[in-house]
Amino acid sequence: MNLKSFLTGRWAVVGGFVLAAVLLLVVAPALLTPFRLGLLGKYLCFAMVAVGIGLAWGRGGMLVLGQGVFFGLGAYIMAMHLKLADAPASTGVPDFMALISSDGVPFWWEPFRSGAVTLVAIVVVPALAAVLLGLATFRRRVRGAYFAILSQALAAAFAILLIGNPRSTGGSTGLNNFKGFFGFSLRDPANRLTLYVIAVVALLAMVAVARQLMVSRYGELLVACRDAEERVRFLGYDPAAIKTFAYAVAAVMAGVAGALFVPIVGIISPNDVGIVPSIGLLIGVAIGGRTTLLGPVLGAIAVAWAETSLSERFPSGWTYAQGLLFMLVVAFLPGGLASLGPVLRGWRDRLRPAVPAEKTSVPSLSGGS
Amino acid sequence: MNADYLELTNLTVSFDGFVAVDRVNMSVLPGDLRFLIGPNGAGKTTLIDAVSGLVPATGSARWAGEDLVGRKVHRIARLGVGRTFQTATVFEELTVTQNLDIAAGARRGVLTLARRRTRVPEVVVKAMETIGLTDLAEVPAGTLSHGQKQWLEIGMLLVQDARLLMLDEPVAGMSAEEKDETGRLLRRIAADADLTVVVVEHDMDFMRAFATSVTVLHAGKVLAEGSVEQVQADPRVQEVYLGPGEHSKAVTEAVLGEGV
Numbered sequence: 021m022n023l024k025s026f027l028t029g030r031w032a033v034v035g036g037f038v039l040a041a042v043l044l045l046v047v048a049p050a051l052l053t054p055f056r057l058g059l060l061g062k063y064l065c066f067a068m069v070a071v072g073i074g075l076a077w078g079r080g081g082m083l084v085l086g087q088g089v090f091f092g093l094g095a096y097i098m099a100m101h102l103k104l105a106d107a108p109a110s111t112g113v114p115d116f117m118a119l120i121s122s123d124g125v126p127f128w129w130e131p132f133r134s135g136a137v138t139l140v141a142i143v144v145v146p147a148l149a150a151v152l153l154g155l156a157t158f159r160r161r162v163r164g165a166y167f168a169i170l171s172q173a174l175a176a177a178f179a180i181l182l183i184g185n186p187r188s189t190g191g192s193t194g195l196n197n198f199k200g201f202f203g204f205s206l207r208d209p210a211n212r213l214t215l216y217v218i219a220v221v222a223l224l225a226m227v228a229v230a231r232q233l234m235v236s237r238y239g240e241l242l243v244a245c246r247d248a249e250e251r252v253r254f255l256g257y258d259p260a261a262i263k264t265f266a267y268a269v270a271a272v273m274a275g276v277a278g279a280l281f282v283p284i285v286g287i288i289s290p291n292d293v294g295i296v297p298s299i300g301l302l303i304g305v306a307i308g309g310r311t312t313l314l315g316p317v318l319g320a321i322a323v324a325w326a327e328t329s330l331s332e333r334f335p336s337g338w339t340y341a342q343g344l345l346f347m348l349v350v351a352f353l354p355g356g357l358a359s360l361g362p363v364l365r366g367w368r369d370r371l372r373p374a375v376p377a378e379k380t381s382v383p384s385l386s387g388g389s
Numbered sequence: 390m391n392a393d394y395l396e397l398t399n400l401t402v403s404f405d406g407f408v409a410v411d412r413v414n415m416s417v418l419p420g421d422l423r424f425l426i427g428p429n430g431a432g433k434t435t436l437i438d439a440v441s442g443l444v445p446a447t448g449s450a451r452w453a454g455e456d457l458v459g460r461k462v463h464r465i466a467r468l469g470v471g472r473t474f475q476t477a478t479v480f481e482e483l484t485v486t487q488n489l490d491i492a493a494g495a496r497r498g499v500l501t502l503a504r505r506r507t508r509v510p511e512v513v514v515k516a517m518e519t520i521g522l523t524d525l526a527e528v529p530a531g532t533l534s535h536g537q538k539q540w541l542e543i544g545m546l547l548v549q550d551a552r553l554l555m556l557d558e559p560v561a562g563m564s565a566e567e568k569d570e571t572g573r574l575l576r577r578i579a580a581d582a583d584l585t586v587v588v589v590e591h592d593m594d595f596m597r598a599f600a601t602s603v604t605v606l607h608a609g610k611v612l613a614e615g616s617v618e619q620v621q622a623d624p625r626v627q628e629v630y631l632g633p634g635e636h637s638k639a640v641t642e643a644v645l646g647e648g649v
């Protein structure tokens with residue numbers, strides 16, 4: 021290892037993390053109003069999902085069109101706990117349930133009275149769901165478009181299930197009107213700032229995990245699975261297990277994101293977990309550059325920000341703008357904005373006449389991986 | 390002498406009633422460089438597929454004391470069975486080192502997988518020398534020439550610790566020198582490391598130069614088996630390759646190679 025690669029390697033990474041932490045933890049709170057900071061916190065939740073999508077899709081080649089399911093699992097688990105904690109001590113029944121019927125709390129809500137159970141479930145439930153689903157599909161060699169359709173159908177089914185059970189899930193309104201968060205009032209600006217800080221720390225931790233997975237031997241193996249799954253099998257590996265792991269990591273990231281989304285945004289409804297938000301998340305990742313570490317994060321934040329600010333001005337225009345952007349990226353920049361540099365360099369080299377012959381034989385790894 | 394030999398007994402593969410491999414009996418010993426030849430559609434690739442677990446088969450394929458029929462692909466691979474494909478498949482975006490490192494790692498534990506590769510394993514370095522790609526270690530495999538990809542595949546089989554190597558048309562599309570290199574490489578591997586090697590090939594000159602024994606497959610059945618000379622002289626083999634009737638020595642040599 022020479023000095024240069026040392027500088028561009030480890031120190032660049034540490035420096036990048038420090039810079040991101042300073043920007044998010046010091047600069048942003050100083051410059052933004054509490055309302056805008058809350059919005060940024062929401063975008064950070066989407067960015068967490070995006071980190072997982074980058075891993076599963078960008079590196080593992082699994083077109084995860086239904087991450088809303090795992091996001092929703094984490095979110096609803098957290099929301100159930102918050103509703104139960106807010107419920108009057110006399111009855112123990114959350115406000116919206118008491119309004120609809122007098123049957124009391126469904127049995128499967130009960131475990132989430134406990135904060136500890138809730139925190140564990142936020143990680144374990146999405147992970148378990150992803151492992152079961154992953155093994156079931158990847159073992160049967162379901163992949164490509166079939167896997168995409170399956171995961172999307174799941175998101176649709178999940179949303180329909182939520183809407184169909186208003187008594188226990190709040191139906192299409194979802195769960196909202198949370199007052200406290202593990203004993204702290206959500207009205208207090210200081211507590212809201214703390215929540216934002218938690219979101220920043222969670223996102224940075226996820227990026228660190230994703231980076232470690234990408235540079236590890238496992239990361240190489242995952243890319244190998246993406247590009248030539250059969251070959252990996254003939255080397256004695258079980259690709260289903262390799263892919264399922266990345267899928268489960270992505271699911272946990274989405275679950276934690278959902279769980280933080282609930283207190284930060286104050287509402288979770290089927291609109292946040294169905295097909296449309298699932299695809300919206302994916303679009304951010306595609307635009308940012310799915311195979312890179314930071315492309316998905318920046319893409320997701322940019323797309324979410326653009327959505328908010330554009331739909332403030334042109335309410336229905338955003339959907340079209342998003343679709344157009346997605347098509348442009350897919351058609352002209354498959355590596356996302358992260359690959360803009362190499363692609364432009366490639367165009368420049370092509371326009372420049374008569375490249376020396378030996379130069380063209382030097383292999384260049386395009387795409388910002 | 391080691392016990393790693395391959396023995397096929399009544400191995401049969403059928404696709405919806407079409408029998409692609411028909412009750413094949415064949416055994417290959419360690420150190421042998423067995424060539425599997427036959428016209429297009431004879432079932433050569435399907436036979437390799439069956440042994441490596443890619444297609445379901447009946448009968449038995451015993452290898453090192455285990456029956457491979459009915460096992461999963463990656464389990465068969467872990468028993469030391471490695472194969473290549475008619476079109477070279479390497480991990481194009483990964484470097485030569487990464488390709489070999491992955492091939493060497495099927496038995497790695499979770500902790501090793503979760504960490505970065507700090508230095509290149511000894512077996513990988515050695516395999517890279519054997520296949521002559523040391524200078525290209527950090528080059529993405531996608532940029533290698535066709536021949537180099539085939540060598541990389543052979544290298545992957547070596548580090549994978551495969552003791553039964555099945556190669557599907559490894560020299561197709563190679564230049565004459567590359568073919569020679571490959572042939573010598575395969576000979577060296579089979580003899581030095583005492584591996585069992587099965588090579589599917591259409592190139593008769595290549596076969597003549599390097600085969601230690603030959604099995605001829607036709608319409609899923611074993612037509613002939615023996616040394617190169619025996620097989621070339623076999624009238625049934627000549628009939629399959631040249632059509633029925635008498636053939637001049639010149640025609641025969643043109644198709645089946647010299648020295649018939």
Ligand SMILES: Nc1ncnc2c1ncn2[C@@H]1O[C@H](COP(=O)(O)OP(=O)(O)OP(=O)(O)O)[C@@H](O)[C@H]1O
Pocket residue numbers: 404407409427428429430431432433434435436
């Ligand atoms: N998956 C499959 N389904 C149906 N038929 C198949 C399948 N795979 C192979 N076959 C048929 O089995 C026969 C043997 O094919 P195979 O690929 O083994 O031939 P081969 O000897 O390798 O030929 P070549 O020299 O052209 O590679 C062919 O008739 C082929 O059409």
Ligand SMILES: [Mg+2]
Pocket residue numbers: 433434435475557
């Ligand atoms: Mg074939």
